[in-house]
Structures are given as C-alpha cells and as structure tokens.
C-alpha cells in the first residue's frame with residue numbers, strides 16, 4: 001500500500017473518530033490518546049531498537065532504494081533512526097542527527113523511493129507485531145518529511 005493510501009486511510013479514520021467524538025461524548029475519554037502512545041505502541045526503546053534492526057536489512061535488500069545506502073554507516077543511521085522514531089512517538093529521546101533536508105540534499109530521492117522506504121518500515125513494524133493503528137500513526141508523523149527528503 002502506498003504512503004498516500006495509508007495517509008488517506010488514516011485521515012478517513014480521523015474524520016470518523018471526529019464524528020464519533022461529536023456525537024458520543026462518552027467515547028471521547030476512551031479515544032484520548034496518551035502523548036507517548038506511539039512510543040509505547042512500538043514497545044518503548046527496546047521495541048524501537050528491534051524494529052530498526054529489522055528495518056535496515058529490509059531496506060538494504062530492497063532494489064528500489066538499496067543503492068542510496070552504499071556508502072552509509074548503517075550503524076550510525078540505525079542509532080539516529082531509533083532516536084528519531086522514539087522522539088516522534090512521544091518518547092523520552094532527543095534526536096541528535098541532521099535535519100531531514102540537510103541529511104538528504106546530496107542524494108537524488110524520488111517520491112517512489114520515499115514510499116518504498118515507508119513500506120519497508122511498515123513491514124518491519126508488522127514483523128515486530130506493532131498494531132496497525134500505531135503503524136499508521138508513525139507513518140502519518142513521517143509523511144510531512146516527504147517534501148524535505150524528496151529531491152527529485
């Protein structure tokens with residue numbers, strides 16, 4: 001499934017939840033998510049580290065994107081991705097890497113490659129057993145980075 005479809009699915013879901021909240025106040029308390037919901041849903045720091053460990057080999061085996069990483073220090077990238085996912089998920093982490101535009105500006109990255117990487121991340125989360133609702137929330141947090149990462 002493309003990132004766009006995921007985002008659409010997520011916004012439709014968000015619309016529905018909005019309607020439910022308006023029509024059923026009792027449901028509101030139940031649907032209020034903790035600010036670290038995504039962090040917790042990914043299994044906290046150990047879960048995120050494991051997801052990244054599953055994710056990077058998937059990326060390196062993916063013909064659509066693997067060439068981009070031929071000169072990359074994958075251990076450093078893994079550490080930075082874990083920090084970033086933890087921070088985005090509302091967890092107690094600080095991201096210490098470059099901003100997304102600076103990190104990717106020397107590469108030629110297409111929308112199709114961005115979607116491929118997002119798909120690989122979903123595969124990794126699926127393999128680790130992250131609930132789809134949490135997967136969608138992390139993907140939705142990454143979606144706005146598309147315009148900073150895509151260079152072509």
Ligand code: HEM
Pocket residue numbers: 065068069071072073077080081084096097098099103104107109113114115117142143145146149
């Ligand atoms: C939401 C999507 C993405 C996120 C969150 C992301 C995140 C990151 C992070 C955190 C870094 C490390 C930054 C640093 O060096 O300080 C990085 C580097 C890198 N990213 Fe991405 N990235 C994304 C998409 C992509 C895509 C689609 C490609 C190519 C297909 C790509 C290729 C690279 C490469 C090659 C590096 C390493 C640069 C180097 O070796 O210095 N990224 N990315």
